[in-house]
Structures are given as structure tokens and as C-alpha cells.
Amino acid sequence: MLHLVKGRGLAGRLQIESAGTVASHVGEPADSRSAAAARKRGIDLPSRARQFQHADFERFDYVLAMDASNHDDLLALSAGSYDDKIHLLRDFDGASAKGSSVPDPYYGGARGFEVVLDQCVAACEGLLAHLTTRGEL
Numbered sequence: 001m002l003h004l005v006k007g008r009g010l011a012g013r014l015q016i017e018s019a020g021t022v023a024s025h026v027g028e029p030a031d032s033r034s035a036a037a038a039r040k041r042g043i044d045l046p047s048r049a050r051q052f053q054h055a056d057f058e059r060f061d062y063v064l065a066m067d068a069s070n071h072d073d074l075l076a077l078s079a080g081s082y083d084d085k086i087h088l089l090r091d092f093d094g095a096s097a098k099g100s101s102v103p104d105p106y107y108g109g110a111r112g113f114e115v116v117l118d119q120c121v122a123a124c125e126g127l128l129a130h131l132t133t134r135g136e137l
Contacts, residue, residue: 067101
């Protein structure tokens with residue numbers, strides 16, 4: 001998303017961060033295979049892992065989950081107060097079925113990271129279109 005936003009000259013208009021629902025890998029950079037797949041496309045992944053905090057619901061208009069498990073974790077953390085902000089990332093990809101998860105490529109080969117990157121880019125493009133249509137950009 002950072003790459004797409006920067007490429008469209010919108011970097012100062014959106015606040016984008018990445019966070020996990022558990023504390024695994026806090027402070028670590030992106031998986032080397034993910035970073036390699038992104039680099040092939042000229043995409044930098046500068047984020048460091050951090051854990052999602054309840055205060056993030058106040059900071060962001062959209063909270064995007066990669067899969068159903070993370071979506072459920074975020075809904076539980078929201079306790080009904082911020083449910084309208086929580087979405088599956090792929091719900092913004094017009095080519096995927098609503099409710100689709102981004103698969104975890106961690107235990108697969110390098111091709112899995114390419115597929116996930118394709119899915120994330122398509123969903124982020126869809127999110128930007130959604131924001132534009134709603135007049136949020």
C-alpha cells in the first residue's frame with residue numbers, strides 16, 4: 001500500500017501502518033522471502049513488526065485483516081465498539097470472493113510469496129478505488 005500511495009503522490013494524505021494481532025516477530029523486518037518478492041517489483045517493505053494496540057482503533061479509519069482468524073481477533077478486541085472499521089483486505093479486491101483470506105506463504109516456496117504479493121496489490125488497488133469513490137482521497 002505504501003508503494004501504491006507514494007506512486008500516486010498521496011503519501012502525505014494517508015497514514016499507513018502494519019501490525020499483527022500477536023506479539024510474534026515484534027521489531028523484526030519483513031520475512032526475507034517477502035522482501036525479495038517485493039524488491040523484484042521495485043517495492044520496499046520498510047515496516048518493522050509491531051503488535052496491534054486497542055488505541056489503533058482510534059488512530060485509523062480502516063483496520064484491515066489478512067485472514068479470517070486475524071479478523072476475528074480484531075473483532076474480539078473491538079468488543080463491538082469499532083467493528084465498522086474492521087475489514088478483510090481482500091474484500092477490496094473486486095476479483096476475489098468477499099470474505100477471502102490472504103494465504104500464509106510462510107511454509108511454502110517462493111512462488112507463494114509472489115501470489116500473496118499479487119493478492120495484496122490487487123486488494124490495495126481496490127482499497128484506493130474505494131477511498132476515491134467515497135471521496136476520502
